[in-house]
Amino acid sequence: MNEKLLKSAERKEQLLLTALTIPALISVTLIIVIPVGWLFSLSFLGKSGDFSLENYQKMIVYKSYFRVFKTTFNVSFLTTIFCILLGYPLAYFLSQVPKKLVGIFMITVLLPFWTSLLVRTYAWLVLLQKKGMINNFAIDMGIWETPIKLAHNLNGTLVGMIHIMLPFMVLPLYAAMQRIDRQTMQAASNLGATPIQAFWQIFVPLSLPGVAAGSLIVFILCLGFYVTPAVLGGGKVIMVSMQITAILEDQFNWGAASALGVVLLVTTFIFLLLASRFLKLDSIMFGKH
């Protein structure tokens, strides 16, 4: 008897607690579920207004779509690779310095992380311009003789995107390295491994889940990039998000734009499913917080 009462009281309480999420759920429904659902249905409407797959067929037929997807994957892949190359040593360094100092060094990761993406993109535009600091510096040092076009192309875009995405790589990597049991390294050392052997055979394999998590999150976020390639690419680097906008601005074709958006979304979710095997979302955002 008592047990039953307790059970029903518990269920009631669970319901009440879940009810606290209702405002959040309503806003997500209004801003994500309905709009994205609407786009989804628009993508299946042809020019005549009936159900049709023509928007998706276009993507296969026209080479321009293929180029946009190729560029998007290319840029995302290269950004991810460079983020690993730069992020791993930095995360490793952070995992090795005394606890007291981590906070100070971590500011160098968190400061850009929380600085407006637009501001950082602008900063690179200024640095990379023809009369910019990097050209001036290289000419003064005799590295090259005349100003080189550094922005408004693929390289400029990559530089900006790597800089913007690097904290997203370092934070999960650092979290993963933090979890590695230090005794395993001591044991390896006691058993006669040189520091280099211990690093490559013990530490690196144990840190791989962090590399996977960081890479997937960087890659996923890169797929949807818009501002940085639009500003630093100079019209030469067209990524999916930009193509969507272009279709809307030039042709006002909601069906085609929506179809492209749906493909982008599905791609993102496929990689996210992969990612969910490795990562907890909250460990990415704030490192130790």
Next chain:
Amino acid sequence: MNWLSKQASDTQITHGQRIWLYFLAAVIMFLLVFPTLIVIPMSFSDSQYLEFPPEKWSIRWYEEYWETPRWINATITSLQVAFFTMLLATPIGTMAAYGLFVSGSKLGRYVFFLLMTPMIIPVILIAIGTFYVFGKVGVVNSIPGLVLAHTVLAVPIVMIIMTSALRTYDLNQELVARSLGASRIRAFFSITLPQIKFSIIISALFAFLTSFDEVIISIFLSGGGNSTLTKQMFNALRDYIDPTIAAISTLMIILSTTLMLGAQYLGKQD
């Protein structure tokens, strides 16, 4: 004994053997911070090209910003939107985080995932989707529409901060209060809330910043007299390198740095 020959880690490696790692890390940290910080001295340059170090120092770009109604109006709009986003997202996110954390139900995991999607879905989809739907309802170019969209982006961040705050908090204290006769609501407000208040302030700061810095949704949903600062900046960037943006960027860097350091400081209080 010299620091360089001291053991540096659990293996026998010394600081001296590791000096390359310290050097490499220093270079990477420099590359992370430098491009953002260099904008600050550049914004005080008198030249159109924002050279560094400036040959002649001046505050002309700050004057330009201050005297252009377009920039000032956009700043006011952005501050308004960010403020209301903060007011909405903080309670909504905190309630959701508390409800999901305390109930610990299976359904909750799916709800949590759904509420996190705004962090992962390409923002362009949210932007054009809401643009389309808001267009049907007739709330494009309005501040409330933009606030609602930014709120959805900020809620996941609030939830992440609040969930991790609740994780370090001992919920049994609430049980004690309730066993002594306090209602659930009273227990929350008089026992739990005072102990997580700093995390709430931190999440409010980040909610504000999320909205203030947001670009893509603002491009689509704000316009006319209600254009946000980021929208105006983005439009100006596409045409030519407007040095006024260096001044605005400096102000934005100061804002985000202050909020971030404030949050770091508050984080140590809880």
